Amino acid sequence: MKKVGIIGVGEYLPKKVLTNKDLEKMVDTSDEWITTRTGIKQRRLVAKNEAASDLAIKASYQALEDARLKPEDLDLIIVASITGDMPFPSVSCLVQNAIGAKKAACFDISAACAGFVYAVTIAKQFIESGLYKNVLVVGVEVLSSVTDWKDRNTCVLFGDGAGAAVLSQVKSGGILSSYLGSDGSKKDLLYIPAGGSRLPVSKETIDNRMHYIKMQGNELFKLAVTLMAEAAQIALKKAGLDCKDIDLVIPHQANIRIIMAMAKKLKLPEDKIYLNIAKYGNMSSASTATALCEAKKEGRIKKGDIILLDAFGAGLVWGACVIKW
Ligand code: COA
Numbered sequence: 001m002k003k004v005g006i007i008g009v010g011e012y013l014p015k016k017v018l019t020n021k022d023l024e025k026m027v028d029t030s031d032e033w034i035t036t037r038t039g040i041k042q043r044r045l046v047a048k049n050e051a052a053s054d055l056a057i058k059a060s061y062q063a064l065e066d067a068r069l070k071p072e073d074l075d076l077i078i079v080a081s082i083t084g085d086m087p088f089p090s091v092s093c094l095v096q097n098a099i100g101a102k103k104a105a106c107f108d109i110s111a112a113c114a115g116f117v118y119a120v121t122i123a124k125q126f127i128e129s130g131l132y133k134n135v136l137v138v139g140v141e142v143l144s145s146v147t148d149w150k151d152r153n154t155c156v157l158f159g160d161g162a163g164a165a166v167l168s169q170v171k172s173g174g175i176l177s178s179y180l181g182s183d184g185s186k187k188d189l190l191y192i193p194a195g196g197s198r199l200p201v202s203k204e205t206i207d208n209r210m211h212y213i214k215m216q217g218n219e220l221f222k223l224a225v226t227l228m229a230e231a232a233q234i235a236l237k238k239a240g241l242d243c244k245d246i247d248l249v250i251p252h253q254a255n256i257r258i259i260m261a262m263a264k265k266l267k268l269p270e271d272k273i274y275l276n277i278a279k280y281g282n283m284s285s286a287s288t289a290t291a292l293c294e295a296k297k298e299g300r301i302k303k304g305d306i307i308l309l310d311a312f313g314a315g316l317v318w319g320a321c322v323i324k325w
Contacts, residue, residue, distance in 0.1 A: 001128060002127060002128050002130070002169050003169065003170050003171070003172065003173065003174035004123075004124045004127045004128055004167055004168070004169060004170065004174050004175050005167065005168070005169075005170035005173055005174035005175060005323070005324075005325075006120075006165045006166070006167055006175075006292075006323065006325075007066075007067045007069075007166050007167070007168045007170065008063045008064060008065070008066035008067025008068070008069065008165065008166040009062075009063055009066055009163070009164065009165050009166075009292055009293040009296050009297075010058075010059045010060060010061065010062025010063030010064070010065070010066055010163070010164040010165075010293060011059050011062065011161070011162060011163045011164070011289070011290040011293040011294065012055045012056075012058035012059040012062070012161065012162045013044045013055075013160075013161045013162075013280065013290070014044045014045060014046045014047060014050055014055060014160050014161070015044070015047070016044060016045045016046070016047060017042050017043075017044060017045075018042060018043050018044075018045050018159075019031075019041065019042045020034045020035065020040070020041055020042065020156070023155065023156055026149060026155070027149075027150065027151070027152040027155060027156075028152055029152045029156055034156045037255075037257070038156065038157060038255050038256065038257070038277070038281075039255065039256025039257070039259075039275070039277045039278055040156065040157065040256075040277055040278060040281045040282075041278045041279070042278070042279060042280075042281075043158065043159030043160075043279075043280055043281035043283075044159050044160055044161055044279075044280060045144045045159065045160055046142050046144060046145075046160045050142075051085040051142060052081055052083055052084050052085050052091050052140045052141065052142050052162075053084075053085050053091050053094035053095055053098065053140075055140050055142070055160065055161060055162035055286075056079060056081075056091055056094075056095050056138045056140040056162045056164070057094075057095055057098045057099060058162070059138060059140070059162040059163055059164040059289075059293075060077075060095055060099055060136055060138055060164045061099060062164065062293075063136065063138075063164035063165055063166050063293075064099070064136070064166060066166070067134075067166035067168070069134055069166060069168075071099040071100045071101040071102075071104075072100070072101065072102055072103060073103075073133075073134050074101040074103065074104040074134050074135070074136050074166075075103060075104055075105065075126075075131075075132035075133055075134055075135060076104055076105045076106070076123070076126055076132045076134075076135040076136070077092040077095055077096050077101060077104050077105075077106045077135070077136045077138070078092060078106075078107060078108070078109060078119045078122060078123055078135065078136070078137050078138070079091040079092040079095060079106075079107075079108045079109075079119075079137075079138045079139075079140060080108070080109050080110075080111060080115025080116050080118060080119040080137070080138065080139045080140075080285040081108055081110075081115065081138075081139070081140050081141060081285060082110055082112050082115070082141065082146075082284060082285070082314070083140075083141045083142045083143060083145055083146055083284075084108060090106060090107060090108040091108050091138075091140065092106035092107055092108050092138075093106045095136075095138065101136070104136070105132075109122065111285070111313065111315065111317045111319075112190075112284055112285065112313030112314035112315055112317060113252050113254065113282070113284045113285060113287065113311055113312060113313025113314065113317075114180075114252070114285075114311040114312060114313045114315070114317040114318050114319050115139055115284065115285030115311075115313070116137065116139035116163065116165075116285045116286070116287075116288045116289040116292075116309070116311065117178075117180070117288060117309050117310070117311045117319040117320065117321055118180060118317065118319055119137045119138075119139070119285075120137055120165065120167065120175070120178075120309065120321055121175075121178040121180055121319065121321060123135040123137050123167045124167065124175050124178065127167060127168065127169060133168060133169065134166060134167070134168045135166070135167045135168070136164060136165075136166055136167075137164065137165050137166075137167060137289075138162060138163070138164045138289070139162065139163050139164075139283075139284075139285035139286045139287070139288065139289035139290075140161070140162035140163075140285065140286055141160060141161065141162075141283050141284040141285055141286045142160045143158035143159060143160060143213070143282070143283065143284060144158065144159070144160050146192055146211065146212055146213055147212060147213060148209055148212035148213065150209075151212065153215065153217060154212075154213050154214075154215050154217075156281075157254070157255075157281055157282050158213070158281055158282050158283070158284075159280045159281035159282065159283050160283060160286075161280055161283040161286040161287075161290055162286050162289070162290070163286050163287075163288070163289020163290035163291075163292065163293050164289060164293075165289065165292065165293075172324075173303075173304070173323070173324030173325060174323065174324060175321055175322070175323050176238075176239035176240075176241070176306075176322045176323065176324055177235050177236075177238035177239035177321070177322045178235065178238075178319065178320070178321045178322075179231055179234040179235040179238060179319055179320050179321075180317070180318075180319040181227065181230075181231060181317070181318045181319060182315055182316060182317045182318075183315070183316045184315060184316070186219075186223070186315075186316045187314075187315065187316075188216075189215070189216045189219050189220050189223075189314075189316070190213070190214070190215045190216070190220060190313070190314035190316075191213075191214055191314060192210075192211060192212065192213055192214070193205075193210040193211075193214060194208075194210035194211050195210075195211045221255065221257075221258060223312070223316065224254060224255075224258045224262075224312045225258055225261040225262050225265065226265075227312050227316070227318045228251065228252070228258070228262045228310050228311070228312050228318060228320075229262045229265040229266055231310055231312075231318050231319055231320035232249075232262070232266055232308055232310050232320050233266070234320070235308070235310075235319075235320035235321060235322050236308070236320075236322055238322070239322040241306065241322060243266045243267060243268055245306050246268065246272060246306050246307075246308050247272065247301075247302075247305035247306050247307065248272055248273075248274055248295060248300055248301060248305060248306075248307050248308070249263070249268060249272055249273050249274065249307075249308045249310060250274050250288055250291045250292045250295060250307060250308065250309050250310070251273065251274075251288070251291075251310045251311070252282075252287050252288050252310065252311035252312055252313065253275065253276060253277035253280070253281075253282060253283070253287040253288075253291060254277075254282045254287075254312070254313075255277070255282075256275065256277055256278075259273060259275065259277075260273075262310070274291050274294075274295045274300060275291075276290060276291050276294055284313060285313075287311075288309055288310075288311050292307075292309065295307075301325050302325065303325055304324065304325065305324070305325045306322065306323070306324055306325075307322070307323045307324075307325055308320060308321070308322055308323075309321040309323065
């Protein structure tokens with residue numbers, strides 16, 4: 001079996017910063033509440049003329065440079081996003097055109113906050129099978145476009161950003177195992193009611209604020225802790241490893257208390273958990289992607305390290321990958 005690894009990473013965060021103090025002026029909340037309940041201090045937001053593909057393109061160029069590949073070397077581009085530029089075409093086609101990846105096939109996937117873990121796992125199969133050599137995976141979201149800025153239960157949580165990774169065959173290490181899960185019976189815990197084919201845009205859907213994220217935070221919290229811990233254990237077992245073998249966990253960044261409760265379940269010390277939630281909030285598929293990129297840039301990932309990607313999101317979907325760097 002071919003070994004498949006991540007050979008380059010990149011990211012792009014929009015320039016505009018929205019702090020908790022800024023949010024205090026918009027809804028009935030406080031910096032203290034947001035910080036203690038979520039670990040978030042600020043988040044990035046796109047400018048008026050910026051959309052998902054703009055962020056994805058910049059992250060992709062960086063990942064390609066890190067991988068020392070040219071856009072023409074790419075065989076496939078997979079973008080994980082629930083906030084693409086438009087219903088169609090796919091964000092991946094917009095990226096393909098902008099960067100000039102003339103040879104690449106393209107598609108987007110919808111797996112919410114687990115999107116990057118799902119896309120990395122899909123990319124791995126294409127390379128293992130021998131169909132493709134170099135695959136670009138991007139996690140990108142403009143959650144500010146679907147956030148109800150009048151709802152304090154949700155608007156304090158989300159942000160915009162993009163992270164990217166290039167996957168290719170490697171001589172040693174690589175992705176040792178992947179595990180993906182889902183439970184559609186819990187679809188109503190986190191969703192956007194309107195804007196699709198069930199409830200197309202109408203005056204009524206707009207008046208009722210149905211194009212924004214609806215969330216039952218408490219229920220999700222408990223499920224996230226259980227399912228992320230379970231995903232880690234299953235992926236580790238598949239790789240023939242144990243929690244004590246992990247050098248660094250790159251978790252989905254939804255809430256610092258979710259991450260720490262998961263770490264406690266797995267008996268993992270805090271210094272083995274990578275966090276960027278304070279700076280960016282929850283960026284769905286872009287959270288794990290940017291966290292991986294930043295951990296690498298900061299020197300937290302060294303050759304031979306065992307890395308665990310672990311994510312959970314709307315659907316519900318969840319998953320984990322064990323990677324030997
Ligand atoms: N500022 C101040 N108070 C707020 C608030 C805010 N931004 N948001 C909610 N509250 C209030 C609630 O109205 C509630 O008040 P009440 O007791 O008078 O009804 C109180 O704070 C507690 O709400 P609760 O929902 O129990 O808080 P919590 O500790 O569960 O934290 C979340 C809320 C959303 C931060 C937390 O549940 C969470 O992170 N859930 C997971 C969300 C998630 O992961 N989503 C994405 C999945 S990928």
